[in-house]
Amino acid sequence: MINRKSEREIAMMGEAGKLLANCHREIAKMIKPGVTTKEIDSFVEEYLAKHGATPEQKGYNGYEYATCASINDEICHGFPRDEKLVDGDIVTIDMVVNLNGGLADSAWTYVVGKADEKTQKLLDVTKASLYKGIEKAVPGNRLGDIGHAIQQYAEAEGFSVVRDFTGHGIGPTIHEDPHIPHFGEPGKGVRLKEGMVVTIEPMLNEGTWQSKMDDNNWTARTVDGGRSAQYEHTIVIKKDGPLILTDQGE
Numbered sequence: 001m002i003n004r005k006s007e008r009e010i011a012m013m014g015e016a017g018k019l020l021a022n023c024h025r026e027i028a029k030m031i032k033p034g035v036t037t038k039e040i041d042s043f044v045e046e047y048l049a050k051h052g053a054t055p056e057q058k059g060y061n062g063y064e065y066a067t068c069a070s071i072n073d074e075i076c077h078g079f080p081r082d083e084k085l086v087d088g089d090i091v092t093i094d095m096v097v098n099l100n101g102g103l104a105d106s107a108w109t110y111v112v113g114k115a116d117e118k119t120q121k122l123l124d125v126t127k128a129s130l131y132k133g134i135e136k137a138v139p140g141n142r143l144g145d146i147g148h149a150i151q152q153y154a155e156a157e158g159f160s161v162v163r164d165f166t167g168h169g170i171g172p173t174i175h176e177d178p179h180i181p182h183f184g185e186p187g188k189g190v191r192l193k194e195g196m197v198v199t200i201e202p203m204l205n206e207g208t209w210q211s212k213m214d215d216n217n218w219t220a221r222t223v224d225g226g227r228s229a230q231y232e233h234t235i236v237i238k239k240d241g242p243l244i245l246t247d248q249g250e
């Protein structure tokens with residue numbers, strides 16, 4: 001069942017979204033060779049506590065951390081850890097903020113040190129593909145319109161789109177209907193309606209889209225060892241189009 005949100009719920013999710021966007025801006029400043037994803041995770045917990053919020057991922061289905069931190073060939077749900085990031089790594093930090101019961105979800109890929117041309121292209125195309133998908137999130141369009149826009153652009157730029165993880169509705173809980181694939185056919189799938197709040201979160205790979213699961217049963221990584229990037233926003237579908245609740249101004 002797809003539940004549409006009231007103005008009040010949307011306002012609460014918007015407050016969580018602003019805090020989450022600010023938290024990502026702080027993380028951006030921390031990303032340097034030598035920092036660990038455990039340190040980033042601790043920072044996030046303290047930052048949220050200071051602002052009266054909690055990390056919704058912690059304890060979700062037994063997940064133990066405030067953030068997911070996915071490095072290089074890890075697609076998503078990487079565990080924060082003590083290994084130091086090194087120059088040239090890419091790392092996706094994903095988190096769900098709960099502020100007074102309003103949730104917001106946003107992931108961002110950061111480069112450690114200076115990005116070479118190939119890395120920059122992966123990040124630029126992944127981010128641009130997110131915005132191509134968001135553009136299609138207007139009432140009357142269908143889910144396939146979002147997925148198609150992302151896939152067509154990503155593949156034309158030489159990357160593949162992960163199939164095994166999708167965007168999702170978000171409301172009182174992290175994952176609600178509908179699932180939002182980042183690939184698909186225009187005009188197919190559920191029709192989008194005013195008041196739906198969803199995440200769009202394309203994961204693009206340098207090589208094949210196929211993923212495999214680590215022994216920890218959480219972390220997905222590329223089968224071919226190619227790197228994977230991801231950008232995610234929480235958006236609300238308004239009468240006149242999408243509004244990004246987790247906008248960082250980038």
Ligand code: MF3
Nearest residue numbers: 057060063077094095096105
């Ligand atoms: N933030 C993730 C998403 O975008 C949800 C991760 S759930 C967790 O869907 F338990 F892994 F944290």
Ligand code: CO
Nearest residue numbers: 094095105106
């Ligand atoms: Co997320």
